[in-house]
Amino acid sequence: APTTLRIAEIFGPTIQGEGALIGEPTVFVRAGGCDYRCSWCDSLHAVDSRYRDTWAPMATDEIWQEVTRLSGGQPLTVSLSGGNPAIQNFAPLIALGKEAGYRFACETQGSISQPWFAALDTLVLSPKPPSSGHRVDWQKFDHCLLAARGCDQIVLKIVIFDDCDYDWAKAVAHRYPDLPLYLQPGNPEVDPETPVDLTAATERLHWLIEKVTADRWFVPRVLPQLHVLVWGNKRGV
Amino acid sequence: APTTLRIAEIFGPTIQGEGALIGEPTVFVRAGGCDYRCSWCDSLHAVDSRYRDTWAPMATDEIWQEVTRLSGGQPLTVSLSGGNPAIQNFAPLIALGKEAGYRFACETQGSISQPWFAALDTLVLSPKPPSSGHRVDWQKFDHCLLAARGCDQIVLKIVIFDDCDYDWAKAVAHRYPDLPLYLQPGNPEVDPETPVDLTAATERLHWLIEKVTADRWFVPRVLPQLHVLVWGNKRGV
Ligand code: SF4
Ligand code: SF4
Numbered sequence: 001a002p003t004t005l006r007i008a009e010i011f012g013p014t015i016q017g018e019g020a021l022i023g024e025p026t027v028f029v030r031a032g033g034c035d036y037r038c039s040w041c042d043s044l045h046a047v048d049s050r051y052r053d054t055w056a057p058m059a060t061d062e063i064w065q066e067v068t069r070l071s072g073g074q075p076l077t078v079s080l081s082g083g084n085p086a087i088q089n090f091a092p093l094i095a096l097g098k099e100a101g102y103r104f105a106c107e108t109q110g111s112i113s114q115p116w117f118a119a120l121d122t123l124v125l126s127p128k129p130p131s132s133g134h135r136v137d138w139q140k141f142d143h144c145l146l147a148a149r150g151c152d153q154i155v156l157k158i159v160i161f162d163d164c165d166y167d168w169a170k171a172v173a174h175r176y177p178d179l180p181l182y183l184q185p186g187n188p189e190v191d192p193e194t195p196v197d198l199t200a201a202t203e204r205l206h207w208l209i210e211k212v213t214a215d216r217w218f219v220p221r222v223l224p225q226l227h228v229l230v231w232g233n234k235r236g237v
Numbered sequence: 238a239p240t241t242l243r244i245a246e247i248f249g250p251t252i253q254g255e256g257a258l259i260g261e262p263t264v265f266v267r268a269g270g271c272d273y274r275c276s277w278c279d280s281l282h283a284v285d286s287r288y289r290d291t292w293a294p295m296a297t298d299e300i301w302q303e304v305t306r307l308s309g310g311q312p313l314t315v316s317l318s319g320g321n322p323a324i325q326n327f328a329p330l331i332a333l334g335k336e337a338g339y340r341f342a343c344e345t346q347g348s349i350s351q352p353w354f355a356a357l358d359t360l361v362l363s364p365k366p367p368s369s370g371h372r373v374d375w376q377k378f379d380h381c382l383l384a385a386r387g388c389d390q391i392v393l394k395i396v397i398f399d400d401c402d403y404d405w406a407k408a409v410a411h412r413y414p415d416l417p418l419y420l421q422p423g424n425p426e427v428d429p430e431t432p433v434d435l436t437a438a439t440e441r442l443h444w445l446i447e448k449v450t451a452d453r454w455f456v457p458r459v460l461p462q463l464h465v466l467v468w469g470n471k472r473g474v
Contacts, residue, residue: 013450015459022259023458025450076455182260198435202467213250213262218313221260222252229466230439
């Protein structure tokens with residue numbers, strides 16, 4: 001039997017809602033499983049082992065078939081997300097897709113490195129700030145950067161919940177001055193059943209813009225989570 | 238006396254709310270005067286000659302001083318907008334700013350070309366769709382592209398109000414397959430005194446995302462006007 005991957009969901013095409021590829025038509029492949037347990041994780045259904053039996057064991061061919069079906073065979077960007085997609089081996093999927101002209105992006109916290117990072121078009125490293133409850137292992141993080149050499153676009157994305165996260169993001173930016181940096185306000189509303197408070201969401205963005213500009217820290221781009229503004233916390237969009 | 242420019246407003250730092258530089262910390266220099274009169278223009282205060290006496294005649298040095306003051310002397314992106322900034326000569330301002338490490342972007346409809354386009358870091362050409370009431374003169378538009386040779390980043394941005402605009406955007410994309418394309422839903426709420434209906438604004442974005450994905454047209458990025466979501470139609474933010 002071929003190796004299978006644990007897949008929480010495959011959905012799209014929709015637009016990428018965050019970071020460097022914001023607005024880009026994308027099919028998402030969400031891997032099941034994560035080595036982290038962030039306090040404010042908005043993807044628990046792809047993290048918590050309680051949801052484990054909802055993760056489909058899929059062979060690379062099956063995943064690729066579903067991506068092709070959703071995209072109607074029209075090349076677009078495929079985003080590997082999670083959970084932490086770096087737990088599993090996406091090399092064969094990337095190879096298949098690239099052959100057909102698809103682009104591949106991956107978002108991971110940077111705790112596990114994979115040789116296939118180098119085959120990506122975009123690697124988003126999203127180190128988790130103090131409010132997550134985790135502490136970044138920078139040696140592992142640097143391994144991810146090393147593994148990604150050859151990847152066209154490597155960017156940092158940091159979620160900011162509070163002043164402490166903000167100061168931490170500045171220190172991270174200082175550590176990696178050559179990596180483009182994207183900041184986004186944290187979203188404390190993660191219940192998929194509760195409609196998002198649009199005013200509160202835009203106020204959090206406002207808060208972060210004010211902080212950056214008052215500080216005259218003109219390095220990061222500041223962006224919201226568009227999908228939250230458009231669809232709330234609904235899954236599969 | 239040195240030549241002066243007609244400036245409707247200089248404001249920031251804030252973030253760029255649209256297109257390729259979305260999220261980027263920016264000071265805006267809004268030029269007064271426009272050769273167009275789009276039916277849905279959201280910058281009438283920089284267009285209509287009725288507001289002409291609110292436009293300050295400013296020498297390049299004065300504009301630069303204000304940009305420096307607002308940014309605290311910290312280099313960032315300066316966006317030349319309008320009205321149509323291509324009516325006036327921003328070459329001396331760009332030269333001054335670049336020397337100090339600032340980046341320059343300009344957004345124009347592409348009806349008037351300027352030699353200083355080539356000195357920009359980013360040129361956003363925003364040809365106006367049928368709903369504007371204007372018809373693009375493609376010869377003039379191509380002159381703008383020619384003048385911009387040497388500019389690092391040239392992108393197209395098209396505002397979409399209806400199906401007709403959408404089909405037109407597809408034809409434009411076909412004409413310029415090598416230019417990155419950004420689409421944004423049109424905003425019919427342009428009164429600065431009326432609070433923006435956030436739900437309606439996100440629904441317009443939703444509509445455009447649905448059109449693009451249902452069509453499997455994976456070429457453009459689809460983005461909202463963030464500043465409208467965050468600040469409504471207020472000026473100077
Ligand atoms: S790393 Fe991401 S997916 Fe994993 S727990 Fe944290 S927020 Fe959730
Ligand atoms: S080109 Fe721009 S500034 Fe001029 S009238 Fe049209 S929308 Fe307004």
